[in-house]
Amino acid sequence: MPPTKQARTPQSISLKGSCDVVTEFFKYSVNTILFHRGVYPSDDFHMVKKYGQTVLVTQDLALENYLDRILKQVNKWLLTGSVTQLVVAIIARDTRITLERWVFNVTVHESQSNENSQTKPKPEAEFQSEIRRILKQIVSSETFLPNFEDPTVFNILAYTKDSADVPAEEWVDTDPLAIEAGKSQQVKLRSFSTDVHRIEAMVAYRYEE
Amino acid sequence: MASTRTTTTTKHQNPKTPVRIRAPLTPSLTAGFNALSLGGSPTKRRTHVQDLAGNPFLSSRPSSPVKQATNGFVVTAELQRQAGQGVIRRGGFESRMEVVKLDYFPDVQPKPSPRRAKSMTRLGPDDRFLPRARGLDDSDIAAAPMKPFHPDGSPRHVARLAEAVGIPLNQRVLKYHEAPPMPSADKDLSQQRLHARALYQRPNGTTSSTGAVTNKTRKIPTQPERVLDAPGMADDFYLNLISWSSTNILAVALSESTYVWRADTGAVTQMADTPEGTYVASVSFSNDGMFLAIGLGNGDVELWDVESGTKLRTMTGHEAQVACMSWNGHIVSSGCGDGSIWHHDVRVARHKVCELLGHAGEVCGLEWRSDGDYLASGGNDNVVNVWDGRVGDGGYSEEPVMTKRTHTAAVKGVSWCPWQPSLLATGGGTSDATLHIWNVTTGARIHSVQTAAQITSVRFAPHKKEIFTTHGYPTNSLMVHAYPTMERVAEIRDAHDARVLFSQMSPQGDVVCTGAGDENLKFWRLWEVPKKRKEKSHRTLTGESILKLR
Numbered sequence: 001m002p003p004t005k006q007a008r009t010p011q012s013i014s015l016k017g018s019c020d021v022v023t024e025f026f027k028y029s030v031n032t033i034l035f036h037r038g039v040y041p042s043d044d045f046h047m048v049k050k051y052g053q054t055v056l057v058t059q060d061l062a063l064e065n066y067l068d069r070i071l072k073q074v075n076k077w078l079l080t081g082s083v084t085q086l087v088v089a090i091i092a093r094d095t096r097i098t099l100e101r102w103v104f105n106v107t108v109h110e111s112q113s114n115e116n117s118q119t120k121p122k123p124e125a126e127f128q129s130e131i132r133r134i135l136k137q138i139v140s141s142e143t144f145l146p147n148f149e150d151p152t153v154f155n156i157l158a159y160t161k162d163s164a165d166v167p168a169e170e171w172v173d174t175d176p177l178a179i180e181a182g183k184s185q186q187v188k189l190r191s192f193s194t195d196v197h198r199i200e201a202m203v204a205y206r207y208e209e
Numbered sequence: 210m211a212s213t214r215t216t217t218t219t220k221h222q223n224p225k226t227p228v229r230i231r232a233p234l235t236p237s238l239t240a241g242f243n244a245l246s247l248g249g250s251p252t253k254r255r256t257h258v259q260d261l262a263g264n265p266f267l268s269s270r271p272s273s274p275v276k277q278a279t280n281g282f283v284v285t286a287e288l289q290r291q292a293g294q295g296v297i298r299r300g301g302f303e304s305r306m307e308v309v310k311l312d313y314f315p316d317v318q319p320k321p322s323p324r325r326a327k328s329m330t331r332l333g334p335d336d337r338f339l340p341r342a343r344g345l346d347d348s349d350i351a352a353a354p355m356k357p358f359h360p361d362g363s364p365r366h367v368a369r370l371a372e373a374v375g376i377p378l379n380q381r382v383l384k385y386h387e388a389p390p391m392p393s394a395d396k397d398l399s400q401q402r403l404h405a406r407a408l409y410q411r412p413n414g415t416t417s418s419t420g421a422v423t424n425k426t427r428k429i430p431t432q433p434e435r436v437l438d439a440p441g442m443a444d445d446f447y448l449n450l451i452s453w454s455s456t457n458i459l460a461v462a463l464s465e466s467t468y469v470w471r472a473d474t475g476a477v478t479q480m481a482d483t484p485e486g487t488y489v490a491s492v493s494f495s496n497d498g499m500f501l502a503i504g505l506g507n508g509d510v511e512l513w514d515v516e517s518g519t520k521l522r523t524m525t526g527h528e529a530q531v532a533c534m535s536w537n538g539h540i541v542s543s544g545c546g547d548g549s550i551w552h553h554d555v556r557v558a559r560h561k562v563c564e565l566l567g568h569a570g571e572v573c574g575l576e577w578r579s580d581g582d583y584l585a586s587g588g589n590d591n592v593v594n595v596w597d598g599r600v601g602d603g604g605y606s607e608e609p610v611m612t613k614r615t616h617t618a619a620v621k622g623v624s625w626c627p628w629q630p631s632l633l634a635t636g637g638g639t640s641d642a643t644l645h646i647w648n649v650t651t652g653a654r655i656h657s658v659q660t661a662a663q664i665t666s667v668r669f670a671p672h673k674k675e676i677f678t679t680h681g682y683p684t685n686s687l688m689v690h691a692y693p694t695m696e697r698v699a700e701i702r703d704a705h706d707a708r709v710l711f712s713q714m715s716p717q718g719d720v721v722c723t724g725a726g727d728e729n730l731k732f733w734r735l736w737e738v739p740k741k742r743k744e745k746s747h748r749t750l751t752g753e754s755i756l757k758l759r
Contacts, residue, residue: 040392062390070385084380153391158383166383174384181369 018196019078023071025131031057032138033088033102039154051132070156081108082164087157089177092150098177105200121195130192134201137189145205179206429699433731444726447532447573449491451724453713454498462489480518493534502541504531510543524553524560537577544572567594567609574623585633587620593635595649611652617641622667634676636664658695665710671718672739681708
């Protein structure tokens with residue numbers, strides 16, 4: 001009995017830790033997207049040292065709080081394993097046309113407890129460098145993504161399982177803000193994985209001849 | 210959403226109401242049918258209802274609709290066919306209602322779920338009435354995964370699309386109830402940022418206590434090398450009162466008298482006095498430095514021998530003061546207050562060989578190109594003219610080869626480039642304060658620089674690709690501009706106590722003499738004379754130097 005208990009404890013810690021890592025990653029990627037895609041004015045952002053590189057993070061209090069509230073809920077969903085996808089959609093402010101969708105697929109490793117105990121935990125430096133590479137890729141995506149001429153807004157969508165606990169009045173069902181298949185180009189970005197989660201990033205953007 | 214649900218409930222309460230569907234189906238299905246029967250074309254409605262009513266399975270409905278949910282619902286071949294063919298036609302009634310249930314049937318058997326608050330979970334996978342992102346009224350309700358995203362999206366297209374964007378069937382798409390905050394696009398704030406940016410930017414150079422601004426790469430002395438007193442020097446923008454000869458003699462006109470200062474020895478001699486009642490308006494040495502032309506306020510041009518200090522002749526004819534002169538060989542050109550430019554041949558008795566009429570105002574600046582091909586003139590009428598230097602057999606000309614009216618003030622500074630013959634620099638007066646560089650060959654304006662104050666003279670540096678300008682109010686500065694970047698290399702503010710009016714380049718090209726209304730002459734060593742090249746470099750390419758390299 002004691003050994004199983006011991007085995008469970010590190011796993012639960014790694015789950016929580018992994019959720020925090022994913023949440024934090026999501027925070028910085030959203031900030032990076034918002035900065036580099038020009039959704040918010042660039043002087044609203046300040047540089048923060050993170051993952052061994054500088055990341056631009058918003059200073060706009062309203063936006064900060066907004067992201068915090070979302071990420072808090074995302075973290076809860078991650079803990080229960082009920083979120084499967086997170087999407088940052090960039091929408092034209094006036095026409096409400098979805099211009100870009102930054103998709104982060106969240107998958108939970110199907111690992112049995114005994115298997116997990118055998119495999120070594122992934123060192124932090126490893127997934128940090130993976131995260132760093134994704135963030136760099138988001139920045140460099142600027143090179144092929146079309147320019148926005150009109151002001152844009154963003155929206156964060158969470159794809160959850162049926163069974164997910166959804167705080168009433170805070171999260172509402174929505175249309176997926178998809179881009180028509182014929183006008184959409186998709187680029188898969190890198191992925192990273194912790195012991196528990198695997199995040200796959202992708203960007204789909206509206207591309208019209 | 211609310212209205213749909215309300216109808217559903219009503220249906221449950223009165224299953225026997227004379228509706229075509231007598232049996233209440235699963236709540237979700239009923240909702241769909243209710244939506245169908247809410248309005249629209251009656252024929253369409255009948256078709257669908259008949260199809261469904263004709264399904265034997267539906268008539269033997271389960272007793273407990275809630276428990277069973279969609280368990281008992283079988284996708285009939287008919288329905289599948291309809292779905293496959295895309296029953297929901299574009300623009301049809303169904304598509305308008307956006308009821309798309311017939312298009313999609315889940316393979317999985319959804320578990321029976323108790324009723325919950327709508328915000329908690331859904332009743333079944335096909336009970337997904339989701340508000341659109343900006344849906345405001347109930348008519349805008351659509352099932353998200355199968356919603357036509359585009360007006361001409363057919364169901365199959367939508368299905369493909371749904372697959373393409375990876376919209377899951379057993380999942381919910383959620384968003385936070387609030388829209389993200391708008392960027393703080395405060396107009397005033399952005400304006401302030403714009404203005405404040407200049408304060409944060411590193412200046413080109415730091416302002417020193419002497420008011421001198423110098424580039425890091427190039428240091429120029431901010432103090433004059435020498436100061437000469439010039440009492441009685443007129444503070445008049447239109448005059449040209451100093452001239453520096455190729456023999457290193459500086460002529461300075463102080464009201465009625467002209468003095469000669471030999472730069473080599475420092476000896477000063479008074480050379481000429483004007484006749485009674487007039488004054489010296491301009492002085493100019495001939496190119497060889499042997500003769501000095503003195504333009505007078507009454508329009509006469511006197512010719513003096515520098516060595517002997519004697520007057521050789523007086524050339525009369527101009528009606529107004531001669532404020533600028535330039536030499537080309539034996540021709541001295543004089544710019545007059547009435548706007549005419551005369552070429553005087555100093556060798557012949559009938560000295561006036563040509564008259565150039567191209568200015569409506571006083572001629573302020575006049576300079577021959579060193580090869581004598583062109584004469585550039587700037588006038589008080591803000592015009593820059595370039596004249597063909599070939600002097601015809603007398604008469605006059607009204608046709609300059611180039612006329613520029615870009616300046617917005619009197620053009621006094623006119624200078625030809627010594628190292629690129631097609632370049633002409635001109636500088637405008639107070640309300641213009643702009644330095645323009647022209648290509649005379651093409652007539653194009655190559656560069657323009659806005660300066661802080663009126664430009665009183667312009668000189669090209671002979672040994673460096675730089676342009677020197679003197680300025681009047683309010684900076685009273687000397688400036689050196691780089692060419693062709695037009696960057697400010699250096700600025701000496703308040704070089705004189707009054708506006709800097711005149712400048713002359715030493716024959717060696719290293720020192721500039723400036724004169725101003727403060728009755729001082731100041732000498733500034735701005736450039737270095739390059740060391741004489743070794744003889745080898747003068748040799749032709751076939752010479753020894755190349756052979757040695759091999």
